[in-house]
Amino acid sequence: MSTILIRGAKVLGGAAQDVLIEGAAVTRVGTGLSAEGAQVVEAEGQILLPGLVDLHTHLREPGREDSETVLTGTRAAAVGGYTAVHAMANTHPVADTAGVVEQVYRLGKESGYCDVQPVGAVTVGLEGKHLAELGAMHDSAAGVKVFSDDGKCVDDAVIMRRALEYVKAFDGVIAQHAQEPRLTEGAQMNEGVVSAELGLGGWPAVAEESIIARDVLLAAHVGSRLHVCHLSTAGSVEIVRWAKSKGWNVTAEVTPHHLLLTDELVRTYNPVYKVNPPLRTEADVLALREALADGTIDCVATDHAPHPHEDKDCEWGAAAMGMVGLETALSVVQETMVETGLLDWAGVADRMSFRPARIGRLAGHGRPVAAGEPANLVLVDPAYRGTVDPARFASRSRNTPYQGRELPGRVTHTFLRGRATVLDGKLA
Known part of the structure; x- marks a missing residue:
């Protein structure tokens, strides 16, 4: 069972908190959390959303x-x-x-x-x-x-x-x-x-x-x-x-x-x-x-x-x-x-x-960031600004209306039931 500690994220844009993920679920939310052997994600200034x-x-x-x-x-x-x-x-x-x-x-x-x-x-x-x-x-x-x-x-x-x-x-x-x-x-x-x-x-x-x-x-x-x-x-x-x-x-x-x-x-x-x-x-x-x-x-x-x-x-x-x-x-x-x-x-x-x-009556998604909930989460860096480059898309197609346009924000991490699918902005 993997253990991940997200440290210092602004949960839903509010106060900075730590979030502990053990296996597929969030087990603790608070400040000053620690967990031996956990993979630590430093998330100061980032927004944590479901x-x-x-x-x-x-x-x-x-x-x-x-x-x-x-x-x-x-x-x-x-x-x-x-x-x-x-x-x-x-x-x-x-x-x-x-x-x-x-x-x-x-x-x-x-x-x-x-x-x-x-x-x-x-x-x-x-x-x-x-x-x-x-x-x-x-x-x-x-x-x-x-x-x-x-x-x-x-x-x-x-x-x-x-x-x-x-x-x-x-x-x-x-x-x-x-x-x-x-x-x-x-x-x-x-x-x-x-x-x-x-x-x-x-x-x-x-x-x-x-x-x-x-x-x-x-x-x-x-x-x-x-x-x-x-x-x-x-x-x-x-x-x-x-x-x-x-x-x-x-x-x-x-x-x-x-x-x-x-x-x-x-x-x-x-x-x-x-x-x-x-x-x-x-x-x-x-x-x-x-x-x-x-x-x-x-x-x-x-x-x-x-x-x-x-x-x-x-x-x-x-x-x-x-x-x-x-x-x-x-x-x-x-x-x-x-x-x-x-x-x-x-x-x-x-x-x-x-x-x-x-x-959509979709179980396990759209849940609060709270202990006992599935660890389906996304970390966003709101201060980032970058130019849209479709050549870097993960999609097979490139028909974006935003090519060359500067847009704010960047997804840094995505977690599906506690497993990272995106790490530091790249597919895991």
Whole structure:
């Protein structure tokens, strides 16, 4: 049994304390701790947080191993401070059966860098016509609790209602990619002044907001749990805020890139900025930050969407949508939320660990840094500032919108059940 003593870390950004890890658990938290033979990690000035949890990660395996695998994706997650990720269902074949989700779950176990919880598809083949094997996926070894057709919207209201009703039996959650398809045909970017000037097809805010409005009403009607993926507009914030004021069981996430970047970047025609939902306006960005701060938006989720070089290094219209995000998420949140005074580090722990683990019903993660709790932890040096270099990424893909940008903070250590997956900023 290994013993690790973290010395002098600011637990959740508070007072400096020592944390003793023995085996897979935290056994003591206090000051002046010692343990014979322990590996000592000097952490003065660093922030100790519970391991981060991502509700929205694309690991691409099976089927698109040219862009990412479960192994490379979980390595990237560990470097970013994550100890658990939810793997989305839009693989090839689609994760719409017990067999596929169990394969992804097994690959996660074999990787050893972070826990992988598969997300099951809502409909067969993500086609939106027939419900997938929701019960079988839940009863499988993977124990699926979150279901999503992410990448596509469950736009049929009857199918959506049936899905919400079905998962009530095991307290599951439907995570919706809110995009009315008929309002976004040919869409290339946010609909607005910039799209008009550039002559690119617009993705209107109402295409997101109309689906969210419908779905919160459906969730309330059947008494089920709804989670809104990658919320991106000020109007969507108001709908979710209204639904929560009614006491309805609705949660929402925001991506790091929607907290920082705007549609003005599309003027470069660089496809690295092409994403779904698209980058929105500065007003939307500010509304999203405020909503994350006040709890209307529950958590940050990366929507880590790796693509091979040839799918991004092309003309805008032909480029794939999506950005990698696991390795930069915490830095972006520090810049947009901590350094602006909107959240403290305890708030970061809440939005990036406690709440996403609770939404996903993920046991052993999103737990307090306290004696008797699993030692899923991350150490962050908040004083560090560095330039993003995708050549150094652990991910197999390099499609980051932050290349060459200076961002604050650096994950120095990540621990998964007491075992170091990252040491001094490098994979263990």
